Amino acid sequence: MEDLENRSQHNNLRLVGVPEKAEGPDASVFFETWFTDKFGTNSLSSIFAIERAHRVPFRPPPPGAPQRPVLLRILHFRDRNVIMCKARDHPDLSIAGSKISIFPDFSATVQRRRARFLDIKRHLWSKNVQYSMLYPAKLWIVLGEKTHFFDTPENAASWLDQQYFRSPVDGDRG
Numbered sequence: 413m414e415d416l417e418n419r420s421q422h423n424n425l426r427l428v429g430v431p432e433k434a435e436g437p438d439a440s441v442f443f444e445t446w447f448t449d450k451f452g453t454n455s456l457s458s459i460f461a462i463e464r465a466h467r468v469p470f471r472p473p474p475p476g477a478p479q480r481p482v483l484l485r486i487l488h489f490r491d492r493n494v495i496m497c498k499a500r501d502h503p504d505l506s507i508a509g510s511k512i513s514i515f516p517d518f519s520a521t522v523q524r525r526r527a528r529f530l531d532i533k534r535h536l537w538s539k540n541v542q543y544s545m546l547y548p549a550k551l552w553i554v555l556g557e558k559t560h561f562f563d564t565p566e567n568a569a570s571w572l573d574q575q576y577f578r579s580p581v582d583g584d585r586g
Contacts, residue, residue, distance in 0.1 A: 417519045418548070423463075423492050424517035427482040431508045432472055435482065439465035443484055450505065451498045461487040479510070483517055518548070525549035532568045 427443075435442040440462040448456060463485040473480060486492040499505060499514040506512055518526070526549045533551070536543045542554040551562040555575065562568035 414519060414521055418522060421517045421519070423486045423489050425484045425486060425492060425495065426515045426517040427484065428479075428513045428515065429507075429510050430479055430482045430512060431510050432467075432479050434508050434510075435465070439467075439482065443482075446507065447495060450502065451495065455494050455498060456491050457488055459488065460491050463487050522548045529565050529568070532565050532572070535572070 443465050444460065444462050448460070465482060465484045467480045467482055470480065486495065495514065496516065504511075505514070526545055529545065529549070529551050533543060533545075536553065544552045546552050546561070549563075551565075551568050553560045553562070553568070553571075560571060562571065
């Protein structure tokens with residue numbers, strides 16, 4: 413069931429940091445225009461469209477609380493991939509002065525499994541080590557000419573310690 417749920421969300425994106433009500437009455441049109449302005453019409457396909465766009469369905473937060481994520485369903489998977497790649501190249505994406513982060517929309521279980529690698533990924537980023545997350549939750553590290561795959565953050569931390577990196581896992585290492 414988990415795999416089926418994630419496959420059905422394959423064209424979805426989760427935008428974090430979008431100010432409440434910034435998208436106006438038609439979120440799909442707003443984000444189609446925003447992506448086209450940010451990434452250019454040459455990057456996206458000529459039939460780029462957002463099928464659905466909505467906030468995560470629960471009550472608006474009280475003042476000062478984090479904004480609710482926006483979920484987008486992109487019509488074509490190619491456009492979804494272009495948006496993900498371009499978002500990495502544009503770390504300064506913002507709407508109304510708020511920094512926007514764009515993520516694939518995975519199920520809660522997969523998100524929790526991927527979140528376990530957060531300390532390791534921060535450490536790798538600080539050391540300029542190339543890495544990526546593979547579906548569902550596997551860390552791929554490229555060091556020199558070799559690639560390494562890890563299913564758990566503990567295995568990755570152990571390997572990094574052997575490579576003379578000090579790697580944090582759950583904050584218990586320095």
